[in-house]
Amino acid sequence: GAGVSQSPSNKVTEKGKDVELRCDPISGHTALYWYRQRLGQGLEFLIYFQGNSAPDKSGLPSDRFSAERTGESVSTLTIQRTQQEDSAVYLCASRANNEQFFGPGTRLTVL
Amino acid sequence: GNSVTQMEGPVTLSEEAFLTINCTYTATGYPSLFWYVQYPGEGLQLLLKATKADDKGSNKGFEATYRKETTSFHLEKGSVQVSDSAVYFCALSQGGSGGSNYKLTFGKGTLLTVNP
Numbered sequence: 001g002a003g004v005s006q007s008p009s010n011k012v013t014e015k016g017k018d019v020e021l022r023c024d025p026i027s028g029h030t031a032l033y034w035y036r037q038r039l040g041q042g043l044e045f046l047i048y049f050q051g052n053s054a055p056d057k058s059g060l061p062s063d064r065f066s067a068e069r070t071g072e073s074v075s076t077l078t079i080q081r082t083q084q085e086d087s088a089v090y091l092c093a094s095r096a097n098n099e100q101f102f103g104p105g106t107r108l109t110v111l
Numbered sequence: 112g113n114s115v116t117q118m119e120g121p122v123t124l125s126e127e128a129f130l131t132i133n134c135t136y137t138a139t140g141y142p143s144l145f146w147y148v149q150y151p152g153e154g155l156q157l158l159l160k161a162t163k164a165d166d167k168g169s170n171k172g173f174e175a176t177y178r179k180e181t182t183s184f185h186l187e188k189g190s191v192q193v194s195d196s197a198v199y200f201c202a203l204s205q206g207g208s209g210g211s212n213y214k215l216t217f218g219k220g221t222l223l224t225v226n227p
Contacts (some may be wrong), residue, residue: 031212031213033214033215035215035217040219041219042200042217042218042219042220043155043200043202043215043217043220044217045214045215045216048212048214050212055212056212056214059214091154091155093215095213098143098160098162098204098206098213099157099160100157100204100213100215101157102147102154102155102156103154104153104154105154105155
């Protein structure tokens with residue numbers, strides 16, 4: 001079947017605006033993760049979903065970041081009042097057994 | 112907490128050269144270890160993995176051995192090709208009774224460029 005998809009692939013926004021990033025996991029994968037890849041800083045874990053609940057939100061950097069998942073499928077990561085330091089590639093992954101499958105990412109640029 | 116330290120790049124090699132990218136980790140218990148690769152313009156994909164001590168993961172001519180005594184998982188390839196040019200990430204995860212929900216902890220990545 002299809003892999004993990006993310007939209008948009010690129011997003012340019014102005015500082016202070018809100019953005020929503022979408023992830024469609026592989027069908028049937030109940031575990032879903034969001035990561036952030038900032039330039040020169042590697043990948044950082046943001047949040048983990050099991051089904052529609054998020055038992056681990058420990059990586060969210062501030063209360064401007066939130067995420068939800070509905071129908072054990074699509075997940076949306078929302079960043080409110082974006083700041084320049086939020087510029088990064090946001091990656092979504094879904095898991096089967098002990099392997100995570102990554103989407104192509106959304107490149108967010110905050111001007 | 113868990114952490115992964117990998118050799119900083121960039122690494123530049125000629126085709127057919129031997130490749131080693133060092134990776135060491137800090138974790139409690141027995142994590143699973145991974146190498147992910149990101150080719151130019153593409154998404155992150157799993158290259159190989161090992162889930163217990165002394166396991167060897169291998170794929171596409173790359174291999175890495177899970178060494179618990181040295182907490183290492185070094186990536187090697189005997190003869191690199193131009194098409195191996197990419198960023199390589201070492202990572203670990205823990206789950207089940209070990210906690211951490213299988214979330215991945217990554218190293219910072221190593222950029223490999225292979226010249227013809």
